[in-house]
Amino acid sequence: MTDISPPRPDLWSLDPGVLHLNHGSYGAVPRRTQDLLSALRTETDANPMAWFRSVAGRLATSRLELAAYLDTDPTGFALVPNASAGVTAALATIPIATGSRIVLTNHAYGAVRFAAERFARQHHAEIVVVDVPLESDDDTVVAIIAAALDGNTAALVVDQISSATAMIFPIRRLVDACSEYGIPVIVDGAHAPALIDAPAGDGADFWTGNFHKWPASPRATAGLVVAEKWRAETLPLIVSWSEYDERMPERFDMLGTYDYAPWIAAPESLRVLEEIDWPRRRTELSSMLDEGAGLVAKSLGSSVPDVVNPAPTMRLVEPPWPGERSEDAGEAFKIRVSRELKAEITLTAFDTRVFIRLSAHAYNSLADYAKLADLLPSVL
Ligand SMILES: Cc1ncc(COP(=O)(O)O)c(C=O)c1O
Incomplete structure (x- = not known):
């Protein structure tokens, strides 16, 4: 044994x-990451001007490490404060026609459903919540969700690991089902980093996931992975100096005066996980x-x-x-x-x-x- x-x-x-x-x-x-975070904050307040001059370079390094951990292309990987922000940025990017339908399941996280509802209201679209029984196998999950898709579906918003039911959804098969109609797929992978290998690799249009959950990084650290076709249009939720920056993912780095220390310290927790x-x-x-x-x-x-x-x-x-x-x-x-x-x-x-x-x-x-x-x- x-x-x-x-x-x-x-x-x-x-x-x-x-x-x-x-x-x-x-x-x-973990303690080690807390120590680094605290050292970074001490450094900030020793010379705020010098700290903010150094942030862009340090964020670039951090982004590369976090993207490598997800095994995803770093040019499509942006930092966001949390999965809620990632889903919201994705919903803000896709076209939502009047009368179209945004499809979710009854496993969706409440706040993510609220985000979908806000965009549906703004665009006079409809929310469709598909009931997927708890004990469903993958074939059943795919069949039930696929039956709710049609040419009038603006997006499928789906969990990779649901919160209420802690269940893994078959993302690649759902992406395939959506591709038949050209429906954008937004994957809520809030729980996926460190629980699923290469979680953003299933070909979804948008994937978001939290580093502050299972990878144990400082709050508020999350990633948004954007498929190539959407990269030019996807914008950070906070409008700041990067508004006209054409570079993705760099334009997500600049949110004005903000606490960037958690994003910079986040990879330290990945090293702790590696050591154990x-x-x-x-x-x-x-x-x-x-x-x-x-x-x-x-x-x-x-x-x-x-x-x-x-x-x-x-x-x-x-x-x-x-x-x-x-x-x-x-x-x-x-x-x-x-x-x-x-x-x-x-x-x-x-x-x-x-x-x-x-x-x-x-x-x-x-x-x-x-x-x-x-x-x-x-x-x-
Ligand atoms: C499935 C799921 N989606 C989204 C979220 C929202 O995460 P955050 O609060 O970090 O935005 C959570 C949080 O627990 C979650 O479990």
Whole structure:
């Protein structure tokens, strides 16, 4: 039997008195990257003029490293603050004809759906939400989404890894289905960096993903990968001095007076992941989480839903949910778990179901899930 890599909470500064089981929402930055970030901020305030003169060169270096990590062409890779910004910039670029349809699925992240709704309102277009059952296999996912596409579809906006259901979508096959009608595909890959190799390589028109989630880079660091045909037209959301800069991706670097330190420090976290042999660890975390989620489900007399292609480091547990199913009730429950059990988890809602979504990163061990399994029944 091969040895399992030991957990590395020592590399993070997370409070050891808390069970951290929700990396998926806001990430967590390793100490080394925090140190670099803090050094960069010290440097900024030692001489702001010198710092801002140096930013362009440092961003170019950072962009190259981040693009190489995604295995994508650096000339189509722009820095954006977060996946929300990436999706919004993509929606702002594509033509949306009056009466056309923007297609999403019922797995779409709420804020991404809001972005699509804003553009639909502005262009007098329609939003179509396709219901994809949780337990669907890839063939079913493709068949259901493809059936909703037609010559009047302005875009397909689709998750690569969904938030509420932690499910991997077959992006390449969906891109192929859209190409029949020439429909632009916007991929929300918020969770994809570090969980899917070469996540932007499936031929979508736009792909966006967060470095501040699984690669553990400082918030707010994300990438937007733009297919060649859209590069000339795709603009940053903040209008600043790069407005007439024809260079892509450089024009995304200049957002006026802005905190560029996270983008410059971001590659440090990639080096931390490399040192802990992340690809192997990700596989180990996936097995550990299968076991851990099983323990939590068993303690609640419940089950782990049968997601056909789950994200490697996230699993759902379906708790017996007493009482009201509302956002307020969910928030109140998370706060209770945080205060009374000293555990951080998240809840997600899908269809009429409520799930506990558990995450695993390199600082977690099976004992974390066993402890949650012991504690949770007291609050449910
Ligand atoms: C699937 C998905 N899309 C988009 C986002 C938005 O990410 P951000 O808040 O970094 O813009 C998230 C955040 O959790 C997400 O899970």
